[in-house]
């Protein structure tokens with residue numbers, strides 16, 4: 350048994366620029382490694398991450414030092430066992446298959462159509478700002494039941510909460526802004542709780558407000574965690590799927606010639622495998638133990654790098670290539686175990702079966718803009734920062 354190796358020569362700037370070559374090196378040389386720049390032990394192999402995520406008794410999600418709990422309150426995302434299961438069961442009702450198909454999809458279709466109608470005549474757009482960001486925010490307002498705010502504010506609040514969750518430098522200005530935004534969210538939420546108690550519906554807020562098992566504090570924390578985490582992933586997955594297709598013309602031709610539900614499903618799964626919107630999330634070590642020959646200590650913080658797991662050469666050849674014809678589709682971009690993404694079915698429909706196919710179908714000759722390159726960035730959260738495109742009328 351060895352102590353956790355330290356890898357000193359990795360910088361945050363390099364991780365943010367392009368983490369994938371670094372992950373490939375870590376998977377090979379030090380798959381469980383203390384990376385001082387990230388202030389966490391990074392775990393980079395598929396099998397190890399799957400083991401950790403499916404053994405919450407050794408690797409709980411709860412962490413008393415969690416910045417997420419400080420920023421958003423104690424949501425189910427940082428709970429374990431029965432406490433977690435009870436809260437998740439309440440929210441689950443909003444996102445079962447029948448509710449998504451029958452209730453959410455018609456609403457999402459309206460949002461997607463109206464957004465495309467708004468810019469279709471221009472023949473040029475940045476699909477990140479003109480489509481994916483408003484689409485993700487407007488869809489989340491619906492599913493949360495927070496329709497008394499505007500989508501730009503929701504995006505801004507989401508970013509503020511995420512900045513606070515990543516505030517390892519303890520910047521007081523970030524905490525001040527988080528306080529301000531938390532009060533705005535609580536005010537909007539209080540108003541909607543009244544409305545949803547009088548007229549229940551399938552939204553997350555209605556399910557929680559009418560459950561009788563959740564306190565106001567629990568509702569507030571879960572709403573904030575969903576605002577913090579429910580916008581950037583569908584936004585980034587949409588842009589990555591489009592980028593993957595538009596930069597691989599033979600794959601674009603294939604989906605244009607044989608569009609089908611399974612085909613669009615492959616596009617979506619490959620997009621989030623190729624560039625996982627949530628690249629890394631934390632778990633805590635519950636007691637001193639050995640993991641794959643490495644000694645871990647109680648309360649060590651592990652960063653599960655699912656973005657790396659999704660490129661693990663044990664399961665994928667040339668993982669850095671976007672390829673919708675791959676055989677294996679079981680990835681870890683939605684996590685696994687008890688905290689498997691609650692929104693995975695919603696995201697598959699909203700992004701994979703609706704947004705991406707609608708853009709391809711309604712914007713003839715859609716292509717990357719040769720004068721403005723698409724940019725990617727980030728590692729804890731990673732995705733396209735812009736997606737300039739052109740099309741014909």
Ligand code: HEM
Nearest residue numbers: 425426579582583586627630682683684688690691692696
């Ligand atoms: C492509 C889109 C998405 C991706 C890649 C994604 C990814 C993930 C991942 C990796 C986790 C696990 C985090 C952890 O264990 O710490 C997670 C959890 C979660 N996600 Fe998603 N997500 C997506 C979309 C959504 C959407 C649209 C919603 C809401 C409508 C949502 C709601 C949640 C919630 C509530 C959890 C916490 C589940 C729990 O703790 O039991 N996600 N997501």
